[in-house]
Amino acid sequence: GAVVSQHPSRVICKSGTSVKIECRSLDFQATTMFWYRQFPKQSLMLMATSNEGSKATYEQGVEKDKFLINHASLTLSTLTVTSAHPEDSSFYICSAAPPGRDYGYTFGSGTRLTVV
Amino acid sequence: GENVEQHPSTLSVQEGDSAVIKCTYSDSASNYFPWYKQELGKGPQLIIDIRSNVGEKKDQRIAVTLNKTAKHFSLHITETQPEDSAVYFCAATALSGGSYIPTFGRGTSLIVHP
Numbered sequence: 001g002a003v004v005s006q007h008p009s010r011v012i013c014k015s016g017t018s019v020k021i022e023c024r025s026l027d028f029q030a031t032t033m034f035w036y037r038q039f040p041k042q043s044l045m046l047m048a049t050s051n052e053g054s055k056a057t058y059e060q061g062v063e064k065d066k067f068l069i070n071h072a073s074l075t076l077s078t079l080t081v082t083s084a085h086p087e088d089s090s091f092y093i094c095s096a097a098p099p100g101r102d103y104g105y106t107f108g109s110g111t112r113l114t115v116v
Numbered sequence: 117g118e119n120v121e122q123h124p125s126t127l128s129v130q131e132g133d134s135a136v137i138k139c140t141y142s143d144s145a146s147n148y149f150p151w152y153k154q155e156l157g158k159g160p161q162l163i164i165d166i167r168s169n170v171g172e173k174k175d176q177r178i179a180v181t182l183n184k185t186a187k188h189f190s191l192h193i194t195e196t197q198p199e200d201s202a203v204y205f206c207a208a209t210a211l212s213g214g215s216y217i218p219t220f221g222r223g224t225s226l227i228v229h230p
Contacts, residue, residue, distance in 0.1 A: 041225075043222045095159075105162070107159035107160045110158060112157070
């Protein structure tokens with residue numbers, strides 16, 4: 001149980017375009033999901049906390065107008081990278097935990113974004 | 117905020133040897149300490165965790181110890197196998213803004229040579 005699916009696994013886009021990444025909890029409802037960014041050989045950096053039915057909470061230094069988060073249902077959160085630039089190229093990962101298991105987060109398989 | 121230090125950054129062992137990865141944390145309010153294994157191009161996978169009211173936990177070849185007084189915890193892998201090769205992250209979790217947010221260490225790249 002507690003499966004988190006992330007799509008797409010890889011995406012290449014041109015500079016200036018927008019890219020949407022989906023994170024779905026397959027067998028549980030998640031009122032909260034988290035979005036991370038990971039640079040090569042580095043740790044996971046929390047970008048934002050996605051809350052179902054309300055605005056996301058962004059970490060300091062993360063541009064909320066650039067990284068749009070929508071958590072429209074209890075099983076889906078989306079991260080849209082707007083007007084992407086090569087420096088946005090990174091590995092993006094989401095995570096969530098079933099209700100009552102607030103500690104043990106399950107991670108998605110990640111999305112490799114390359115902006116050319 | 118929480119600060120998690122993880123050592124070593126790289127660990128190379130021979131198959132069958134033991135591997136130990138150590139982490140320290142700064143926030144005494146942290147009370148949950150998961151360990152994640154991340155293989156290349158994949159998301160992290162929870163392999164073992166420990167809560168602050170427990171000093172040690174074991175699951176087959178993997179064990180985790182916690183010293184809350186000293187604010188450090190360790191991952192022990194015995195009888196290592198090549199498939200254990202991956203990046204391992206420790207994390208310390210505390211309540212922040214209504215959610216339990218893990219702070220991750222910088223990761224340890226474990227290489228197990230056949």
